[in-house]
Amino acid sequence: MSLPTYDQLMLPLMRLLSELDEPIKISDAANILAERSMLPEEQLQKALPSGKNIFKDRVAWAKTYLVKAGLVQQPKRAYCEISALGKSIELNKLSEITNEYLSQFEGFNDFKFSIKKDQNDELLQSNRSDIHVYQETQTPEETLEATTEVLISNLKNDLLQMIKDKTPSFFERLVVDLLVAMGYGGSHQDAAQAIGKTKDGGIDGVISEDRLGLDKIYIQAKRWENTVGRPDIQQFKGALADQVAKKGVFITTSNFSKEAIESAKKSGIVLIDGDKLTSLMIEFGLGVQIERSFHIYKIDQDRFDEDNF
Structure with missing residues (x-):
């Protein structure tokens, strides 16, 4: 029901x-x-x-x-x-x-x-053919939410395709930018020196978790089309063990198999697939810009409280 x-x-x-x-x-x-x-x-x-x-x-x-x-x-x-x-x-x-x-x-x-x-x-100002016309059974807020979801979904698809069209080195730099935008790695220069340099048994780079470098996060970045499976996670897990590392992040442009997800959970490895990657890029303003914005207002109750005057 x-x-x-x-x-x-x-x-x-x-x-x-x-x-x-x-x-x-x-x-x-x-x-x-x-x-x-x-x-x-x-x-x-x-x-x-x-x-x-x-x-x-x-x-x-x-x-x-x-x-x-x-x-x-x-x-x-x-x-x-x-x-x-x-x-x-x-x-x-x-x-x-x-x-x-x-x-x-x-x-x-x-x-x-x-x-x-x-x-x-x-709606007519948008070039998206898959945005549906106003539906009678939706409230205005639901229509707004649904339209926003369609726009974001299309944006994420476009972002992912652009990433896949670039080189692996571009993807590694993108990972650097994202992690720095999220507050990791100290400075961008420090992060850039760490990512893409290691190439040690399944580890693509190491980045500081905080600005003081008190803890390290080991990175695996894969610009792939195919699903990442359990063997890939196992290899990354082994590389982390060799480094006596506690924290690892596996980032890919594709997705993870069910077995890979279960394996990562047991090892404390954070997985970021293509959908999560593009969501984070939008959230932290990486590779996107605001086309237009508007405000939805509500009553300011304090302004109409007579006790305040």
Whole structure:
């Protein structure tokens, strides 16, 4: 059983509000609807990448759409109640409330048109053919999150292909840049002297874990297409043992087999595959630049706290 979409929550929310004689906090309404949904707890605890609870966020957006249609009103912040217009609707005769149903109300049409225009303008400015057009069942935040995931996924694929097109020495320098960006190796010069110089039985380089060089991390960097298997990890493990090394990182442009992952876990070797590599590059701004940015604002409650004035 999957989570209901925000539009599937509009009728349950309306019915709940029609049962009440006073306004209710939207958070409390969400808790009641969650209990009535009979959904498993793991479903109800699902969150967006931003950390927001999906079910509660969808209830909040269901409320917003109903408010724009005039069926629900907000007497004060975070509270809602059914409006006079909402009370005039025979909810027991409805099987669902959809955006199409709400389109009969002028306020909702104005609201919906502005959202679709803004989002479609954003999507049309992109050259990516695999970004889908705005979906009616998604909240605006879910649409934003999904579009961002598509853009990042495509960026990661492009990054990985560019790395694979370069030479092994380029990949080694890239590893240096990444590790330094992450705070390892002291200075870039120290790291550059360490990486790509050792070539000792499966070790491509050694880098300081901290600026004082108190501990060392041994590196294996493989610009490969094929899956890295258990024998490769075993070889690296043996090289670490020869150096009496405690810490090792195996970085590849491909991926690791299940057996390789299990072998690495037993030895404390950190594995970075192509997907993780490109994620770290994006996180630390290596090989990428910001094309454009925007801010999502929320109410500053302190500014409206009268006790502060």
